[in-house]
Amino acid sequence: MIELEQVSFRYQNEASHVFENLNLTIEQGEWVAIVGRNGSGKSTLAKLLNGLCLATSGVVRVNHTVITSESKHQVRTQIGMVFQNPENQFVGTTVADDVAFGLENLAVPRDTMIKRIDQSLEQVDMTAYKNHEPSRLSGGQKQRVALASVLAMQPEVIVLDEATSMLDPIGKEQVLSIIQELHEQLDVTVIMVTHDLNEAALADRVITLNEGTVWFDGKPREFLEKGDQLHEVGLEPPFVTKVYQQLSRQSITVTQEPLHYEELVDELWRLYLKT
Numbered sequence: 001m002i003e004l005e006q007v008s009f010r011y012q013n014e015a016s017h018v019f020e021n022l023n024l025t026i027e028q029g030e031w032v033a034i035v036g037r038n039g040s041g042k043s044t045l046a047k048l049l050n051g052l053c054l055a056t057s058g059v060v061r062v063n064h065t066v067i068t069s070e071s072k073h074q075v076r077t078q079i080g081m082v083f084q085n086p087e088n089q090f091v092g093t094t095v096a097d098d099v100a101f102g103l104e105n106l107a108v109p110r111d112t113m114i115k116r117i118d119q120s121l122e123q124v125d126m127t128a129y130k131n132h133e134p135s136r137l138s139g140g141q142k143q144r145v146a147l148a149s150v151l152a153m154q155p156e157v158i159v160l161d162e163a164t165s166m167l168d169p170i171g172k173e174q175v176l177s178i179i180q181e182l183h184e185q186l187d188v189t190v191i192m193v194t195h196d197l198n199e200a201a202l203a204d205r206v207i208t209l210n211e212g213t214v215w216f217d218g219k220p221r222e223f224l225e226k227g228d229q230l231h232e233v234g235l236e237p238p239f240v241t242k243v244y245q246q247l248s249r250q251s252i253t254v255t256q257e258p259l260h261y262e263e264l265v266d267e268l269w270r271l272y273l274k275t
């Protein structure tokens, strides 16, 4: 679905490259979390995927189309982006207008447009707010509307750049469960830039960037097994990993390193019943 081949990128008037000869392939239907310290290039990578940044050299392909200044508009119909701050994405005076905007640009026929607006608002559970002003919604509701605007375009790939970082735990949970549903039911490819390693553990694959290179690329469990090595790339092991490390230090055997709180609780419960 996405291929980066020998991609180098340098911002205009900057001396150093963010990426040099980066190679990466993301398959259709994968859920990939991109993690890494501040400045490691996560957002730049997200922008390279939808043509907001164009490779200085090398090739970025989305569904076999090479992203260039000519093709980027067409590519954006296949890749939906959701950013950290939904305020920057609102253009309409009502929620429905806002969701309609991208469809109007694509000249989608009116009856199809109405159907898609209703369907995407329902997917994010925001139907009741259809005629509300976006600026009066809560942060979590705004992010769900931003997600609906992307869903209405029926993209094959959704890129979320720190999309849940400004949300409270409930708002975060709601957005993540919508993503999980889309991924499972519609086989949408999800690329999620995040600082939250608990969130990254939900993905099928974790890519860790460090100084413009891929430091780790693999399953979330293998990633968390890195434990204290995560400090080398500016990351803090999540709570479940720290508990696992403490248990190991005290020679308490746990069957496998827990990925989520639920697994940790199951494991602790098992240990408790054994005593």
Ligand SMILES: Nc1ncnc2c1ncn2[C@@H]1O[C@H](COP(=O)(O)OP(=O)(O)OP(=O)(O)O)[C@@H](O)[C@H]1O
Pocket (backbone or CB within 6 Å): 011, 012, 014, 018, 036, 037, 038, 039, 040, 041, 042, 043, 044, 045
């Ligand atoms: N518009 C820009 N012009 C020049 N340099 C930039 C620009 N945007 C980012 N950079 C630089 O590119 C590098 C990568 O930045 P990027 O925003 O991709 O990192 P990031 O991993 O997303 O960071 P964060 O976690 O802080 O959001 C950094 O050194 C940053 O200073």
